[in-house]
Amino acid sequence: MKTKFLLKLSPLLLPYLVLFCGGVFLTFSQSLGFLTPLPYEGGLAEAYGSILSSPSFYSSFFFSLQVAALSAFLAVAAGTLLAYWVWKLPAKLQTAALIYKIPLILPHIAVAFVVLLFWSRSGIVSSLAHSTGLIEGMQGFPNLLYSGWGLGMILAYALKGTPFAMLLVMALLLRFDTRQIQTAAMLGASRLRTFVRVVLPRVAPAMHTAFIILFLYSFGAFDIPYILSESRPGMLSINVYNLYFKRDLARRPEAMAILVIMFCFAVLFIFAYTRVVNRLENVERKI
Amino acid sequence: MDLTLSRIGKRFKTKTVLEDISFDVGPRELVSVIGPSGVGKTTLLKIIARLDAPNAGEVVFSSPPSRKNPVILVFQDYVLFPGMTVWNNISFGLKSRRFKKAEMRDRVERMLDYFRLQGQRDQYPAQLSAGQKQRVAIARAMVINPAVLLLDEPFANLDRNLKMETARFIRKTQKEFGIPTVSVTHDLEEAFAMSDKIGILLEGRLKQFDTPKELYFRPNSHDTARFLGPVNIIPRELYPFFGVNGQGEETEQVLARPESLILESRENGPGWIKEISFAGHYIAYEVSLGERIYTVYTQRDSFRPGQRVNLKLVE
Numbered sequence: 001m002k003t004k005f006l007l008k009l010s011p012l013l014l015p016y017l018v019l020f021c022g023g024v025f026l027t028f029s030q031s032l033g034f035l036t037p038l039p040y041e042g043g044l045a046e047a048y049g050s051i052l053s054s055p056s057f058y059s060s061f062f063f064s065l066q067v068a069a070l071s072a073f074l075a076v077a078a079g080t081l082l083a084y085w086v087w088k089l090p091a092k093l094q095t096a097a098l099i100y101k102i103p104l105i106l107p108h109i110a111v112a113f114v115v116l117l118f119w120s121r122s123g124i125v126s127s128l129a130h131s132t133g134l135i136e137g138m139q140g141f142p143n144l145l146y147s148g149w150g151l152g153m154i155l156a157y158a159l160k161g162t163p164f165a166m167l168l169v170m171a172l173l174l175r176f177d178t179r180q181i182q183t184a185a186m187l188g189a190s191r192l193r194t195f196v197r198v199v200l201p202r203v204a205p206a207m208h209t210a211f212i213i214l215f216l217y218s219f220g221a222f223d224i225p226y227i228l229s230e231s232r233p234g235m236l237s238i239n240v241y242n243l244y245f246k247r248d249l250a251r252r253p254e255a256m257a258i259l260v261i262m263f264c265f266a267v268l269f270i271f272a273y274t275r276v277v278n279r280l281e282n283v284e285r286k287i
Numbered sequence: 288m289d290l291t292l293s294r295i296g297k298r299f300k301t302k303t304v305l306e307d308i309s310f311d312v313g314p315r316e317l318v319s320v321i322g323p324s325g326v327g328k329t330t331l332l333k334i335i336a337r338l339d340a341p342n343a344g345e346v347v348f349s350s351p352p353s354r355k356n357p358v359i360l361v362f363q364d365y366v367l368f369p370g371m372t373v374w375n376n377i378s379f380g381l382k383s384r385r386f387k388k389a390e391m392r393d394r395v396e397r398m399l400d401y402f403r404l405q406g407q408r409d410q411y412p413a414q415l416s417a418g419q420k421q422r423v424a425i426a427r428a429m430v431i432n433p434a435v436l437l438l439d440e441p442f443a444n445l446d447r448n449l450k451m452e453t454a455r456f457i458r459k460t461q462k463e464f465g466i467p468t469v470s471v472t473h474d475l476e477e478a479f480a481m482s483d484k485i486g487i488l489l490e491g492r493l494k495q496f497d498t499p500k501e502l503y504f505r506p507n508s509h510d511t512a513r514f515l516g517p518v519n520i521i522p523r524e525l526y527p528f529f530g531v532n533g534q535g536e537e538t539e540q541v542l543a544r545p546e547s548l549i550l551e552s553r554e555n556g557p558g559w560i561k562e563i564s565f566a567g568h569y570i571a572y573e574v575s576l577g578e579r580i581y582t583v584y585t586q587r588d589s590f591r592p593g594q595r596v597n598l599k600l601v602e
Contacts, residue, residue, distance in 0.1 A: 179366045186359050187380035201370040
């Protein structure tokens, strides 16, 4: 009976066990110095010690956190507002508004190039500003992409994440009863109050899911930072890449240690985020 | 405050849903519009609530509704805000109008008392029964003192034994608050019990608009009469059997409700009992007279099948 049950679940369990659990196990082992391509001569937790005592790790960690949080917040906010706007359009225009899904099929790296082409000092916006006489030369255009704040990456992740957030929010809006909005209006609520008190609570679950997924993706992804990141502080993913491929083989456990720390952070983040959301919702319900 | 519907018409593409609907709702009056499902009753309410626009005619308010005194439509399934407690649902309209906290608390408390919802003040809609949800929806409307209250099928989601109680409660509430109210329903008994006036909506037209008694006992057409319940047709040639004085009347027939006919045991009576069925608070007799079958409701159970009887119409 049990075997039959496990067999039925095997299409799901096998990839999970082999790829996910196997990958985490291998990464964790290598971070401790086991199963490395070359014999590791350091101590058991030496890689962790070296990473956690390095100030550059912390600056990279908090920089990645900032880029991920800001871009996910912007994507969810813009995605929710746009989804609401599209949902309120007449049915005919709603079909036309499906073009919002197009950026979903663009690879992240393509979005990075789009941002680069538009917002770099030699990009399209800068050229337009120059041709309209707003700036005198390339140097007059603010260095948005490499200002030290990760604006380029934030913009790229937000652009890529917005249609994704829209898609999730739209799925809930399509099941939303429009009579709730009519009732709120009859009861005298302004559009803003109706949106905040009636619509937002209904789409909040999709917003939270979108935020968690987008945040964790941009926290650890490599493609967009490879095009748009700056050297200092660098994104964690770039640090891992450099440690693994561009440094001494002996430093590979450090790269693995960063990956394990990132994984632990992701688990902790999901746990803390859902707890905070639940608590906030309960507090709101108690008022 | 009163409102007048003047020649309202509504089409959806090529289908005419409402045609030439006119009636008045006086101040402090409760009007019900009765009709079968799909006849356009909810559309009519939406037009009064200005959630839909008519293709013809207009709704005229003696003083136009405003944000302060709006028209409120209570939907069939109440549409409470699911993430808000009963207290927050009721106070929603007051908060939207930026009422001061003390006055808001005072008003909501009064509503909770009046609508017997004190025990549910912190509960969410999902935790309430259908009757409680309806009371919350009406309280949420009443708390802001609406110009007109519209009720869409107020008995549709209630248990059978709760319907009449609710009808009486709605009537009492409406009289207490004095807000002109229009209700649409297909529950006849409840509409009769609570309404000052009733309109019969059949095939998109208002067939008759009158007081419940007039409507029931003096329907102006067969369609209206049949819609309101079983009706017997007494042709002119049978007037003498029923004791109908047809002199001076031009009509070729009289419509009579089952409860307007009296059965009398008569050895050589013109009719005979064809069928008897027990219906709880009355007994229904099918009486054969001439080539017609007449239905009579009475509480007397002394008649037997085949018994010869006389029929009398009570005016």
